[in-house]
Amino acid sequence: MKRLPHSLHQVAPDAAPRERILAAARELFYQQGIRAVGVEAIAEAALTNKMTLYRHFGSKDELVAAYLQSLADESEERWQALQSAHPNDFPARLEGWLTHVEEIVNDHGERGCAMANAAVELPESDHPARRIIDQYKTRKRKQLVELFDGAGYQEPETLADEVFLLFEGARIAKQCHNTLDGPASRLIKMLRALLRQHPHRRPSKRTKHS
Amino acid sequence: MKRLPHSLHQVAPDAAPRERILAAARELFYQQGIRAVGVEAIAEAALTNKMTLYRHFGSKDELVAAYLQSLADESEERWQALQSAHPNDFPARLEGWLTHVEEIVNDHGERGCAMANAAVELPESDHPARRIIDQYKTRKRKQLVELFDGAGYQEPETLADEVFLLFEGARIAKQCHNTLDGPASRLIKMLRALLRQHPHRRPSKRTKHS
DNA sequence: GCCGTATGTTACTGACCGGTAACACGCACC
């Protein structure tokens, strides 16, 4: 069981210890896996020590939960920013989300969805991280339904589920291949084709105040 | 980092040690995760000891690779059996495969695709398991393409990619929810709808020797 | 009987794990 080389990721040295620890956890847990990283390695990467880590997070499991929660918060912020950037313009929101998805799927450094990865690594049903993962995925799906509903698609739940599963599948499939030309590379084309042919109440193009 | 309770899975006591070890590895690695299970636990579950394990598999990494290879072999056998069961009848093969998918997705004990889970747990690009995972997924996709091509669908690659990603997505999404009514529960309906509306060269129904 | 091979048993290594105790330091607030 080899270890990945230490990533030497620099953490903002003037931030509060708690934030440094979370930043280090996000880097290490995501890149190497949760079970593969010890708390000491995180404390070191956060330019602090194990005691300070345990004063802020009572256990490794709690730290894992906080790590995932911080990702969920960031994702929520990003989503809200996308909504605010296009008030009442659902097609533009959809376009923005597709761009975001495209970036994720084309990013070589990506290692899939951190929530899904955590779910794979932590099968215990009472792990504190499980609640956060479940809530996150439920919320993401709900947001997609609202997006498609607002954009005028019929059966937005069905469409959201399809898009959701395709996205999830692409992110996990990418981790299974060393090469770049797996089925995941065709995700965006698939999504656009799916949207094009899906029953639509209103025309796709809408002005802001229609 | 709690451990899952020992599953007490009984291994055929009269089988050869190597087979017992592989059977135990398949049970424990799959249910609890690769990094969460020690070699000693596997040896015990296999009704043998660590030394015998290390004589058959030089290291834990090699054992992991052999574990995945045995799953790949079994999957290949199942696929070949499905082909033989319906000679020259691609629609029947497709129907059989869909039934298999349905069983997997509806099985509560399921914990996703072992290959994908391993890919999540083992990010090191030179791990011996990586080659097997990559080959497995590539082969599965190729088989789907052949299946859809034989069954008369146009653009079988596109269709295979969509089906592949939906299936992968459903298996990973299932792990993210404690409840059973996630998007994964709608997979079969999605697949059937997808097949129904996909351009088709020949009618779906074919006799064996047409 | 003899021998080779596979297996079991025990004990061990050195490293790392998550987690804690005890104590020293610095610094802001009053």
Add this chain to the structure above:
DNA sequence: GGTGCGTGTTACCGGTCAGTAACATACGGC
């Protein structure tokens, strides 16, 4: 000038990890 509070330091705990050495045993072929 005190007084807390957050932080850093060191050392430690018991446990588990992957992996190995040395030796005993069982069994099959000849």
